[in-house]
Amino acid sequence: MKTRIAIVGLGKIAIDQHVPSITANENFELAAIVSGRLATVNGLPSFRTQDELYAAMPDVTAVALCTPPAGRFETTRQALLAGRDVLIEKPPAATLGEIAELAAIAEAQDKVFFTTWHSRFNPAVAEAKRLLAGKRLARLRVDWREDVRRWHPGQAWIWQPGGFGVFDPGINALSIVTEIAPEPLFVAHARLEVPANKQTPIGAEMTFATPDPVAGADLTAIFDWRQEGPQSWNITAETTEGQLLELTDGGAKLAVDGKPAIAEDSQEYPRIYAMFAELLASRTSHVDVRPLRLVADSYLVGDRVAVEAFED
Numbered sequence: 034m035k036t037r038i039a040i041v042g043l044g045k046i047a048i049d050q051h052v053p054s055i056t057a058n059e060n061f062e063l064a065a066i067v068s069g070r071l072a073t074v075n076g077l078p079s080f081r082t083q084d085e086l087y088a089a090m091p092d093v094t095a096v097a098l099c100t101p102p103a104g105r106f107e108t109t110r111q112a113l114l115a116g117r118d119v120l121i122e123k124p125p126a127a128t129l130g131e132i133a134e135l136a137a138i139a140e141a142q143d144k145v146f147f148t149t150w151h152s153r154f155n156p157a158v159a160e161a162k163r164l165l166a167g168k169r170l171a172r173l174r175v176d177w178r179e180d181v182r183r184w185h186p187g188q189a190w191i192w193q194p195g196g197f198g199v200f201d202p203g204i205n206a207l208s209i210v211t212e213i214a215p216e217p218l219f220v221a222h223a224r225l226e227v228p229a230n231k232q233t234p235i236g237a238e239m240t241f242a243t244p245d246p247v248a249g250a251d252l253t254a255i256f257d258w259r260q261e262g263p264q265s266w267n268i269t270a271e272t273t274e275g276q277l278l279e280l281t282d283g284g285a286k287l288a289v290d291g292k293p294a295i296a297e298d299s300q301e302y303p304r305i306y307a308m309f310a311e312l313l314a315s316r317t318s319h320v321d322v323r324p325l326r327l328v329a330d331s332y333l334v335g336d337r338v339a340v341e342a343f344e345d
C-alpha cells in the first residue's frame with residue numbers, strides 16, 4: 034500500500050526536488066501540502082497549518098518537512114506528536130539540543146524519523162567511501178565556493194541567527210566528508226567571516242583533527258559565498274598510500290588518481306525517497322548529527338571576524 038505523504042513548506046527545494054521525487058516513487062502518494070501561503074501543486078489540497086491537515090486527512094501518515102532550519106524543531110515535534118513518520122531536509126535542526134530531543138520523541142512515539150543529507154545520495158560518494166575504508170587520510174581539502182546571490186535569492190532566513198549562512202551549502206560538504214572519512218573528524222580550528230550587516234558567516238575555514246593524527250596530515254575546508262564566475266563544490270582526499278580521490282560537482286563525479294571513475298546525473302532525491310520507503314518498511318529511524326556537530330563546533334572554537342557589509 035502506498036504511503037500517503039504531505040509536504041510542509043512549499044519553497045524552492047520542495048518544488049524542485051521533493052514533488053517530482055515523491056510523484057515518481059510508487060511507494061508514495063503525494064496527498065497534500067501545508068503552506069503558510071496556501072500554495073499548492075497539482076491541485077492538491079493545501080492547509081495553512083499541520084493541525085488543519087491532520088484533522089482533515091488522518092490517512093496522511095508521513096510528512097516531508099521542507100521549511101528552513103530555524104523553526105523546524107517545533108514543526109518536526111508537532112508532526113511526530115501527531116503520530117506521523119517524518120523526513121526532514123538538511124540541516125535537521127537549528128541546534129544539537131533540538132535534534133537530540135526530536136530523536137527521543139520519535140523513539141517514544143515509535144515513529145520513523147529520517148534526517149536526510151541529500152549530497153550523500155550520489156554513487157560517487159558511496160564509491161569514495163568504499164575506497165577510503167580502512168585507509169588513513171594524509172590530505173583532505175574541501176572547496177565549496179558559490180555565489181549566494183545566484184543560489185539563495187530573496188532567502189532572508191539564511192542571514193538570520195539559526196540560518197547557517199555559508200554553512201547552509203557548506204553542511205552538504207560536511208555531510209559528504211563525514212560519510213567518506215575513514216576516521217572521525219573533529220574541528221581543530223575555524224575562522225568565521227561575518228558581514229557587518231548580517232548574523233551568519235559568508236565565508237568560513239576549518240581545520241580538522243582526527244583522534245590518532247597522521248604526522249603532517251593536512252585536513253582543511255574552505256566555504257565561500259562570494260564566488261562569482263565558475264562555482265566549485267569539490268572535495269579532494271589523499272591517503273597515506275598516495276591514492277588521490279577527487280569528488281567534484283557536489284559529489285556527483287569521482288576521479289581516482291586523475292582518471293574519471295564515476296559521473297552520474299544527480300539522483301539524490303529519488304534515492305532519498307527510496308531509502309525513506311525502506312525505513313518505513315522496516316520501521317527504522319535514521320538520525321545522523323555529525324555534519325551539524327562540525328558546524329556547531331566551528332562556532333564553539335572558531336575565530337569570528339567581521340568583514341564588509343554584504344547586500345544581497
Ligand code: NAP
Nearest residue numbers: 042043044045046047068069070099100101102122123124
Ligand atoms: P525556501 O525557498 O525559502 O522555502 C522554504 C519554505 O518554507 C517557504 O517557501 C515557506 O513555504 C516555508 N516556511 C515556513 N516558515 C518559514 C520561514 N520562517 N521563513 C521562510 N520560509 C518559511 O527555502 P529552500 O531553499 O526550499 O530551503 C528549505 C530547506 O531545504 C533548507 O533547510 C535548505 O537547507 C534545504 N535545501 C535547499 C536546497 C536548495 O537548493 N534551495 C537544496 C537542498 C536542501 P510556505 O510559504 O509554503 O509555507
